[in-house]
Amino acid sequence: MIHNRLDEVFARCRKQQRAALVGYLTAGDPNPETSASLLEGLAGQVDIIEIGMPFSDPMADGPVIQAASERALAAGTHMADVFALVRHINARHPETAIVLMGYANTPYAMGVERFAEQARMSGADGVLIVDLPPEEDDLLHAPLQRAGLHQIFLLAPTSSERRIRLAAEKATGFIYYVSLTGITGAEMGALDAIRKQCALIRRHTELPVCIGFGIKTPDQARAVAEFADGVVVGSAFVAEIAAHEHEPAEALTSRIVEKARGMRQALEGRRDAR
Amino acid sequence: MNHAQPYSMEITHAPDPRGHFGPYGGRFAAETLMGPLSELEAAFFSAWNDQAFQEKRMVLLKHYVGRPTPLYHAERLSKENGGAQIWLKREDLTHTGAHKINNTIGQGLLAHRMGKRRVIAETGAGQHGVATATVAAKLGMQCDVYMGREDVERQMPNVLRMRLLGANVIPVDSGTATLKDALNEALRDWVASCENTFYIIGTVAGPHPYPLMVRQFHAVIGQEARAQMLDQAGCLPDVAVACVGGGSNAMGLFHPLRDDPVRLVAVEAAGTGLNREHAASLARGRPGILHGNLTYLLEDEEGQIQGTHSISAGLDYPGVGPELAAMRDAGELELEQATDEQALHAFRTLTATEGIIPALESSHALAAGLRIASQMSPDQHVLINLSGRGDKDMNTVFKALGWLEEANQ
Numbered sequence: 215m216i217h218n219r220l221d222e223v224f225a226r227c228r229k230q231q232r233a234a235l236v237g238y239l240t241a242g243d244p245n246p247e248t249s250a251s252l253l254e255g256l257a258g259q260v261d262i263i264e265i266g267m268p269f270s271d272p273m274a275d276g277p278v279i280q281a282a283s284e285r286a287l288a289a290g291t292h293m294a295d296v297f298a299l300v301r302h303i304n305a306r307h308p309e310t311a312i313v314l315m316g317y318a319n320t321p322y323a324m325g326v327e328r329f330a331e332q333a334r335m336s337g338a339d340g341v342l343i344v345d346l347p348p349e350e351d352d353l354l355h356a357p358l359q360r361a362g363l364h365q366i367f368l369l370a371p372t373s374s375e376r377r378i379r380l381a382a383e384k385a386t387g388f389i390y391y392v393s394l395t396g397i398t399g400a401e402m403g404a405l406d407a408i409r410k411q412c413a414l415i416r417r418h419t420e421l422p423v424c425i426g427f428g429i430k431t432p433d434q435a436r437a438v439a440e441f442a443d444g445v446v447v448g449s450a451f452v453a454e455i456a457a458h459e460h461e462p463a464e465a466l467t468s469r470i471v472e473k474a475r476g477m478r479q480a481l482e483g484r485r486d487a488r
Numbered sequence: 489m490n491h492a493q494p495y496s497m498e499i500t501h502a503p504d505p506r507g508h509f510g511p512y513g514g515r516f517a518a519e520t521l522m523g524p525l526s527e528l529e530a531a532f533f534s535a536w537n538d539q540a541f542q543e544k545r546m547v548l549l550k551h552y553v554g555r556p557t558p559l560y561h562a563e564r565l566s567k568e569n570g571g572a573q574i575w576l577k578r579e580d581l582t583h584t585g586a587h588k589i590n591n592t593i594g595q596g597l598l599a600h601r602m603g604k605r606r607v608i609a610e611t612g613a614g615q616h617g618v619a620t621a622t623v624a625a626k627l628g629m630q631c632d633v634y635m636g637r638e639d640v641e642r643q644m645p646n647v648l649r650m651r652l653l654g655a656n657v658i659p660v661d662s663g664t665a666t667l668k669d670a671l672n673e674a675l676r677d678w679v680a681s682c683e684n685t686f687y688i689i690g691t692v693a694g695p696h697p698y699p700l701m702v703r704q705f706h707a708v709i710g711q712e713a714r715a716q717m718l719d720q721a722g723c724l725p726d727v728a729v730a731c732v733g734g735g736s737n738a739m740g741l742f743h744p745l746r747d748d749p750v751r752l753v754a755v756e757a758a759g760t761g762l763n764r765e766h767a768a769s770l771a772r773g774r775p776g777i778l779h780g781n782l783t784y785l786l787e788d789e790e791g792q793i794q795g796t797h798s799i800s801a802g803l804d805y806p807g808v809g810p811e812l813a814a815m816r817d818a819g820e821l822e823l824e825q826a827t828d829e830q831a832l833h834a835f836r837t838l839t840a841t842e843g844i845i846p847a848l849e850s851s852h853a854l855a856a857g858l859r860i861a862s863q864m865s866p867d868q869h870v871l872i873n874l875s876g877r878g879d880k881d882m883n884t885v886f887k888a889l890g891w892l893e894e895a896n897q
Contacts, residue, residue, distance in 0.1 A: 270663065270792040271778060273675045274518040280662055293790050318516050318777040323791025345516045345777065349506060370520040372682065377522060395520055396680035 219311035220339045220364050220387045223261045224422045224443060233439035233481050235259070236424055237474055238315065238448030240266035240282035241299050242291025243455055248463040249286070250302050255467040256451065257307040259474035262424075262444065264342070265303070267296050267316030274344045276399035278449040281456055293324060297336040304337025313340040313366060313387075321354060330357035340364035340387045348377075348384045355384070364388075369415060371395045371403065382419035388444065389415060392427045399449030402428035409441050432480035439481050447477055494715040495708060497542060499700075501746060503811070507696020507781075510817065512810035515695040517780045521675075524682040529697040531602050536704065541597065548593050552626070553583050555590075555708060559716035559871075565841045565858075572864035574857065575725065576874045577713045579737065580846060586876030587709060587737045588619040592688055594705030596623035599686035606630040606685045610674040612639055612667035612733070613802035613849065614646025615876055616690030621655035623688075631655040634673045636666040639801045646880050664795045667733075667805045671779050691734025692809030695780030699809050706740025713871060714744050725871035726864065729753040729824075729857040731849050732770065733803035735812045737875035742815075751822055754812065755856040757798035758825035765797035769808045770816050771823045783810040799828035799884060800848035802876075826855035832888055834858060835878065847876035848884065 227234045237260035242249050257263045268286035272279060300312055314333055321329035321343065333341060341363050346354060348367060358365050364387025369378055372395060381389060391412060394403040402408075408425060415423055425438050426446025435445045454469045461469075503509045515525060535541040549555040558578045566574045579587035592609075599607050607629050611617030617633040624631035633650055637659045640647050650657050663669035671694075678687040692699045692706075710728075717725055728745050730738035732754045742752045759766035766772065773784035776791055786794045786806040798804045815821045826834070831848055834855035839845050846854060850873070857872040864870065878885070886892045 271668065271672050273672045273779070274520075274679065276676070277662075284663075287792065319785075319787070319791040319793075322775075322777050322782075323787065323789065344518055345780070347515065347517065347519055347522050349522075350514050350516055368519040370518075370523075372520050372523040374523055377519075381519075392520060394680075395682070397676045400680065 218339050218362065218364055218387070220262065223311045224388065227261060227443070233442050234261040234424070234444035235478050235481050236262040236264060236426065236444050236446040237451060238264040238266060238446065239451055240268055240279060240286050241296040242268055242286030242289055243282040243452070244285045244459050245289035246291055246295045246299070248466065250299055251463040251467045252455070252470050253299055253303050254306050255471040256474055257303045257310045259471060259478050260310060262311045262313060263303060264313045264315045264446070264448070265296065265300060267293070267314060267320050269317040269320060272317060274397055276397040276449060278399045278452050278456060282452045293320070297332050300336040300338050311339045312337055313342055314338045315342045315344070318343050318346045318353070326354050326357045330361040330363060334361035334363055338363060340366050342366040342390060344368065348380045351384055366390050368392050371407065371411060375414065378415055378418050382421070385421060388422040388424050389419060390446065391415060391423055391425045393425050394428050396427070398427055400428050402434055405437055408438065412441055432476045435477050436480040436483070445481060495546065495711050497536065499704065501743065503696065503700055507700065509811040509814035512782050512813040513696060513699055514782050515780060516777050516782065517695045518679055520679045521682065521695070525695055531598060532697050532701050535598050535601055541601065545594055545597055549590065549708060553589050553593060554581060556712040557581050559713055559720055561720065562842050565838060566861070568841050569858050570862050571866065572726065572861040572868040572870045573721070573866065574861055575717065575721065575869060575871045577709060577741065577871065579709060579873060579875045580844070580850070580877035584615070584619050584622050585879060586615040586619065586847060587706060587740060588616045588690060589622065590708055590740065591690065591702050591705040591736060592616070592619040592623040595686070595688040595701070596627050599629065599688070600627050602686065604629070604684060604686040606632070606681070607688050608632045608634070608674050608677050608685055609688045609690060610634045610667065610670035611690060612670070612804055613800065614639065614643040614650070614880060615802060617655070617657070618646050618649050618653070620688050621650045621653035624655060625653045632677070633657050634660050634670040634677070636660050636664070636670050638665045639667065642884055643801055643880055644883070667801070668793060675779070691736040692739045692811060693734045693779060693781055693783065693807055699781065699811055702736055703739045703743055703811065706736055707743045709737065709740035709873065710742060710744035713741060717869070717871060721869055723869065724748050724750055725869040727751040727753055727860055728871045729755060729853050729860065730873040731755045731803060731853040731875065732808060732812060733757070733767065733805045733849065734807070735809035737873050739809060739811060741873045746820070752820060753822045753824050753856060753860065755824045755826055755852045757800060757803035757852055758827040759797040761827060762825060767796035767798045767803050767805060768825050769806060770812060771825060775813070778807050781810045783813045784808050784816070799831060799888065800852065802847070802849040803852060824856040826852040830855040832885065835885065844874070845878040846874055847878050848881045850875045
């Protein structure tokens, strides 16, 4: 495998005996210029940054991230802007791993080979396509592998053990466990159930397991970090943009940085080793 | 009594085991739905092969829906139009007024059999919503219907009908506030509710097994029409015509005629013109991934789904069923379009010559069907699927004709 920062991040966090913080923002939200400042701010606080590729029909997302996509597209965000933002983050925060997240029609429309090349060239380490389950992965698997990009798959409370094995077989980088049966930004599921499913996943893979969907507060992040290798926070950051859309970029950036810092401190405060 | 005549339960032209029709179709869904979709697939095949289920379905189709629907030889229309004989498959005479009920009876019974207490649906024109609400009332299930805000406004009679039937109509404001957004919202609901909820998709699109399942439930249209043509005309039609939004009435008509020497004509909505605003995804789209399947889509260069336009809400959709996409590539379909204006003209022609008021969706099939028939000879036969009746479209038509302004003056 080609050198990939995702592997380094998890190795580093393991050494520090803490879970990785994964932060999500939609590229181009609320516009490409402000987005550069927001992503840069967030990338300075998190171990892994997930950059959403805006899509007109984000079926797996709740109202908060749907609105982010709509703002980004209305502001004229194109894939060239998305890759420019990845390059920007890559230059400013070379230690932060970058995952591109989105829907299958984006790489498909662009041409999967071209998508994979441009993603890698601009500095992404991994790709997560929400509506591309392992069964349909013939589409993207080879191009991503050739480009040296990790491919992250989701697992959910409704995933059977057979499906866990299937994802474990195909995934590289990490496994993203969706903590709830629902869309992004909904209420987090019961902790016991999440812990149990996480343990089941670990029986089938050595890959790090990150947990997301519904984690909004430092307390929730800390609780999940007890047994996860990474904690993903998305809607909570995006909601800041929606609430303060018209503030100057610097003010909005401070809000996101502040929020991310709170999450980071919650994870760094964790002492017990896994 | 055997209710299965002339119906065949054999599944021909099946997709591959993962739901692909050639390169199209598949199951491009969020992980959370993959388990429920497998469960649905297994339940569908088990029900389809269960004689008791099929008997129950056939009894309802006969005594509740009113099947078989008539095949009507529109003699006066044929004469006025000139050319081939025009035959109308009268899906407009079904209970609730459109073909949509064939599918909701099937999926409703399946939901019941799977022990789901709640059904959800997306709807454009409201016909699928009404058909779902009807079946939910009959089978005693809770029903929520997602409908784009724009469609709620232009299809108000159907919104009120759904309410009367006990369904909860949820207006959708996201995106373009039309059918595609209603589908997104229904999918979001299902992701969170799949344990106790059955999602009744209204067209031959979506993740596997929906395109196959919906086709099978609608195949009664073509199976009846085929037998009726042989019986009443003494031959198969030369041409079979249906409108295509997602493509459910078209697949229902075409599927049983696919292995016959019959020209299959798919009519898409050309809206204000193919160079302006339209919904002709087969003619002007390109392959892409949306709503769980790979199919022809109207999208921009970067894959952002484009807004569509048609005077008929039921055709106002940027995608199309994956099997139709495969049939298009294989040269099995002739693609035709009708503009808003041409559909309105056909609407008035049928009303004036035969006293039948068609749905605006079906009027698109009529417009193209009449055009094709006029270039044929009187001993040839054109079969047009009259997929629904036009009661729901009165407001839209009056507005387009300028009658509402006149009445207000």
